[in-house]
Amino acid sequence: MSRAAGREPRRLTRWWRRRSLRTRLTVIAATAIAVSVFVAFQVAIELLDRELQDTAQNQLRADSRVLAANAERAGLAQVQLPPYPGSGGLVRVILPDGSTRTPAGQPALPPVSEHAGRVAQGASADLMESNDSDGDGYLIIYTLRAGDGAVQAARVTDGSTNNRFGWGMLLIGLLCVAGGALVGRTVARAGLAPIDRLSAAAVRVAHTRDLDAAIPDEGGGEIRRLIQSINDMLAALRDSRQAQRLLAEDAAHELKTPLTSLRLNVELLIRLDRRGTLDSALPAESRTRLLNDLGAQVAELSTLAAELTDLARGDVSDESTEVLDLADVVVAAATRARSRVPDIEVALDVTSVWVSGRPAGLQRAVLNLIDNAGKWSPGDQPIQVRLRAEGASAVLEVDDAGPGIDAADVPRVFDRFYRADSARALPGSGLGLSIVQRVVDAHGGRVTVARSARGGALLRVDLPAAAPLAPIAWLTAGEDTAVH
Template sequence: MTVIAATAIAVSVFVAFQVASELLDWELRNTAEDQLRADSHFLAMNAERAGLAQVHLPPYPGSGRLVRVILPDGSTRTPVGQPALPPVSEHAGRVAQGASADLMESKDSDEDGHRIYTLRAGDGAVQVALVADDSPINRFGLGMLLIGLFCVVGGAVVGRTVARTGLAPVDRLTAAAVRVANTQDLDADIPDEGGGEIRRLIQAINDMLAALRDSRRAQRLLAEDAAHELKTPLTSLRLNIELLVRLDRRGTLETALSAESRTRLLNDLGAQVAELSTLAAELTDLARGDVSDETTELLDLADVVVAAAAQAHSRVPNIEVALDVTSVWVSGRPAALQRAVLNLIDNAGKWSPADQPVQVRLRAEGASAVLEVDDAGPGIAAADVPRVFDRFYRADSDRASPGSGLGLSIVQRVVHAHGGRAAVARSARGGALLRVDLPTAAATARRATGEDTAAC
């Protein structure tokens, strides 16, 4: 900015100097020519009264104007001691012969650069000349040079001062960003200062830091909750394995435990391993957040629901699912949506009595695809409804049942990522009713078109 300011001022001073020099030269030339005309008319009047050959020509004073009289025969008279003038030009000779009344000439080609005015007088002509004097322009140029240098230096100083003052918030912002990067301290907000673009930049960085703080806090909570949830199955698994190892080393495995007890113990070990595997998969899914390699595509949500119901039945054959679905097209990630629907069906199947199927309904309602999954179980207590979608949250009545408490949390994350919402209510059969609203493909397209139009 300092260089730009100095360069701009230098160019401005140069252009101003060129324009001012031309104007000054034009003014001086007009003034000199007017003086030459006035002096020539005065000399011509004297020459006509006294005659060209007798008119008095005072001795040259040493400086100033030069005069010359052109006689009818072409000869000339000049004052005593006056420097020689350039020879009479052909055009000036024609003025002396009466071809024209006057002539202004500029002898820029000679050494002194004379400006000569020729005026018809009697049978000849008179000439008054001035030696071109560039000293005023030279002095003016020197003055403009000094002023230009002063302006350039002053402009550079002012530009640097303004630049440093204007960019001081950026320097502080850079220092704060470097400090955050070095200390990893995301709690240190950058002071909101400056104005315009600088303030918006600081606010954007503070928003980014807030988002990073929330992300770090969520990761820490996830790690803490995961450690807590993993502790119980790992402890149970470790105790059962230690019991088997201890009995095997003593050689009393078959005598200490009956065949039925061993079978039950091995089944427990298998169930605990499966629970850990499920928990690890769900933790991985939650830790990834919204990051996915799966692309968004246009799909029929009814196909996703049918596929999820078939998968749930293959995993737990005793789950009976009653489907009532209609074709509703949405824009989304098929695998993520199927995982969410599968979690809803698994959750409902865990509570639904054996003789009561899980009812799954899908319909279009306005600009939304509405999915409802309900069971005939005991339902969700009013105190548990606000936290039913929280990670690892399990109601008191649910703590003894298998599960990680992550299924509904995954459902909510997938639904939110698709621009929808999930809610819980009481089913008409007395159990839990989980409802998911997703925007249809037409609604998503209209919203995207509206956002593009607003951006334009």
């Protein structure tokens, strides 16, 4: 039983949630008016009933005083009682011995009550009583002390007046509820018109895929803020789609050259192998050089595919953010750079600086900076990597002794697939520094490029520092450590 009772509110809730906002506003308006009319009806009925009672009681008091004055002059036994008019007020005289006198033809009144008898005996001056009558109303009897007895005036009050008033109020209430529902529907339609237009515009954008169709700004307050938020979302989607299109176009352009070269070399090997002239057409030295080129091209394609995947993911990452020592990340990146390029030499000058970030993403950014510096730095000159705390920031600097970056290339050095003229003969995809900037931006930092004191490029990364989990001093400032 309790389970069934518990399901009913849930069904009602589900039903209510399925209704449109316009229907909800209409129901709320009609309900509010219905409750208001019901409360007003109850208050009016109560006030009317009290007013009718007060009027009847005042009339009974007035009739009793007139009859009492006549009885004191003529005596209770001889006083002339007014003839019964056929309806309306009733009168009765209570004699000292407890007997009563009533006008001829008047309907009988209930027996004298014990309290009325006490009034006749002088216990009190007057008494107002009410008794249920045979009809829908009730009988009011007023007893007033007069001479050695008392006089009574009575009146039957029926509910006809209240009933007529009640039916009138009910009719007015129904009209008010119907009018309230109509007004609520009209107000809801007018108030939700901007929402309807907004929904139609959103559906149009979803069907046409036209993100350039901005929704007209109309209305005010919450409606305007909602429209502005949706327009901002459309603008973000436009930028995202444009970036996606540019990435696809640039990726296709960058993949075209290595794939073409790889396909031509493979086709050459296949053709010579089919003819059985592979050994005669390609001496061992040339064949070795061709296979090395194929391996380099495959490695370049693998690196490009990995960088494209990393760049296309944007800020989406399954890696959680944690408070970490950036010095550990820098050392790990330097170690990986050494394992990838054995001839590279990295001189570390790092101190323990704590940041909040994703370890793998930060390590990839540092590794890309070291790889970029390794392409330019001479073999006898190490790449200098410095890490220090500077105010509320962690500052990482990667310094090489290469030719540096031309001033014309500085504004575009972090663009996707951008490669300076002097770098086109070197391996790489032009995505490394772009990935660095994306990782640094995702961590709330900033990356800049300048010329180092050794004449090469100096790339600087500023990241917000975080409170350390424990005071750890990994390497002291100014201490140079070379990774060979």
